[in-house]
Amino acid sequence: TSLFLLFATVYGSDLQRQDAKLELEEYIKEASQKINQQYRLQYHVAAPVGWINDPNGFSYYKGEYHLFYQYYPYDSVWGPMHWGHVVSKDLVTWEHRPTALLPDEEYCFSGSAVVDGDKMILMYTAHIEKEGSPTNQSQYLAFSDDGVNFEKFVGNPVIPASPNHSPDFRDPKAWKHEDYWYVIIGSKTDDEIGTVLLYRSKNMIDWEFLTILAQATSDLGYMWECPDFFELGGKHILLMSPQGIEPQGDRFKNLYQTGYIVGQFDYETFKFTPETEFQELDYGHDFYAAQTTESNDGKRILIGWFGMWETAFPEAKDGWAGAMTIARELELDSNNRILMKPLTQQNSLRGEKTFDGDLKENQVLELQSASEVLIDIDLSKEIHLLLEGRSGGGKAWLKWDPAVGKVVVEREGDDVRQVEWAPVSNKAWRLFLDTSSLELFCGDGEAVFSSRVYPLGGWNLTNLGSQALQTTAYALNRGVPV
Numbered sequence: 001t002s003l004f005l006l007f008a009t010v011y012g013s014d015l016q017r018q019d020a021k022l023e024l025e026e027y028i029k030e031a032s033q034k035i036n037q038q039y040r041l042q043y044h045v046a047a048p049v050g051w052i053n054d055p056n057g058f059s060y061y062k063g064e065y066h067l068f069y070q071y072y073p074y075d076s077v078w079g080p081m082h083w084g085h086v087v088s089k090d091l092v093t094w095e096h097r098p099t100a101l102l103p104d105e106e107y108c109f110s111g112s113a114v115v116d117g118d119k120m121i122l123m124y125t126a127h128i129e130k131e132g133s134p135t136n137q138s139q140y141l142a143f144s145d146d147g148v149n150f151e152k153f154v155g156n157p158v159i160p161a162s163p164n165h166s167p168d169f170r171d172p173k174a175w176k177h178e179d180y181w182y183v184i185i186g187s188k189t190d191d192e193i194g195t196v197l198l199y200r201s202k203n204m205i206d207w208e209f210l211t212i213l214a215q216a217t218s219d220l221g222y223m224w225e226c227p228d229f230f231e232l233g234g235k236h237i238l239l240m241s242p243q244g245i246e247p248q249g250d251r252f253k254n255l256y257q258t259g260y261i262v263g264q265f266d267y268e269t270f271k272f273t274p275e276t277e278f279q280e281l282d283y284g285h286d287f288y289a290a291q292t293t294e295s296n297d298g299k300r301i302l303i304g305w306f307g308m309w310e311t312a313f314p315e316a317k318d319g320w321a322g323a324m325t326i327a328r329e330l331e332l333d334s335n336n337r338i339l340m341k342p343l344t345q346q347n348s349l350r351g352e353k354t355f356d357g358d359l360k361e362n363q364v365l366e367l368q369s370a371s372e373v374l375i376d377i378d379l380s381k382e383i384h385l386l387l388e389g390r391s392g393g394g395k396a397w398l399k400w401d402p403a404v405g406k407v408v409v410e411r412e413g414d415d416v417r418q419v420e421w422a423p424v425s426n427k428a429w430r431l432f433l434d435t436s437s438l439e440l441f442c443g444d445g446e447a448v449f450s451s452r453v454y455p456l457g458g459w460n461l462t463n464l465g466s467q468a469l470q471t472t473a474y475a476l477n478r479g480v481p482v
């Protein structure tokens, strides 16, 4: 009988889980139809309904890119975390898949995905809050044979605690190198200094702690979230999202930052030798917790959360909040700086060419809600562009100030964001507009700004400067389902 009971319990709870998943998908289908579409993005990944934050599990499996995200379907605010799921063949057009992970006693916090033969393995942080006990963060696995259905590992957790038992121990990013799996996990020391911990394993299940891969100097934050570690241009890049860096002039103006350190890594000694300071990756108002994967043609591709903690999401009242940035290709230049560019296949979204010529002084260009705008820049002359809704709503200004050599993105009601820009060869701006977002890529990706802006009635672009600007604009086709 006891065997039968065990079987019945396991089988019974499996059935319950199946039911919960089906119910959730039913709910999502219904609730997503009630969303007010006014700010809905046309080619950026967003949740069908509800809240999203970090990109998770970015990977390539059985001919498709998989992107998961921190997801709370039942409200447009953060809540018990699920993993939402989208797939793509080209990293530009996306389709929804059923929610991959649902919380049980644990919230399913951020993590990554690896491919092991025929299987996809998710590694994520189980965040457990129990009354009377301290918060607990440990690392869990979930397996899939088809990239659609995921089963949590019965032997979870695979890494129960950090060496110092810190309550902040999260966001595992796993990869394979030769015979071993490696994972880095964000954490902090007992005296509140951000760290990244390195582990390795033969089988993704039994993990050995190797070393502290990197640790904050005094001014680099109290906690390092969402670390990532990869090769680029013959170097190793440690990408992470520190909490607790103070603003310094133009730098670090958002509540938290995402940035990187370039260095050398030795797989014999597990030593990471930094060659640079921590540098921000994107200078816009809304960019955090970015994650990368390798494309099937060997490129390093990054997607970030198009959002920031503790900011207002005007779309929340419409039934959803937050989005992902477009995918960007990373390159390392000879000064150890990461360049971030839209993918070549991003051009496949281009529809009608809506403008091509000189945008004259005070000329207003009416743009589709989803548009791409290319502008030639004469570095010796000032640029002053206004972006606003044809029927009101949010505004932003894009500027080039030759006196100080800075690109400026100003959003109504906010601090400016600005950074020096010294283009190597390509003196042009590439602006991606969506219903409620802008992404500005300068030159070859030396300076990038991602900011949510909420115009009403489509975009108007006005040249407030005193020179005509050679401008091309395209309407963009949808990249995500309605």
Ligand code: FRU
Residues within 6 Å of the ligand: 053, 054, 070, 081, 109, 110, 111, 125, 170, 171, 225, 226, 288, 289
């Ligand atoms: C980063 C983060 C992660 C955590 C997740 C929770 O934005 O705080 O550290 O895993 O969000 O949703």
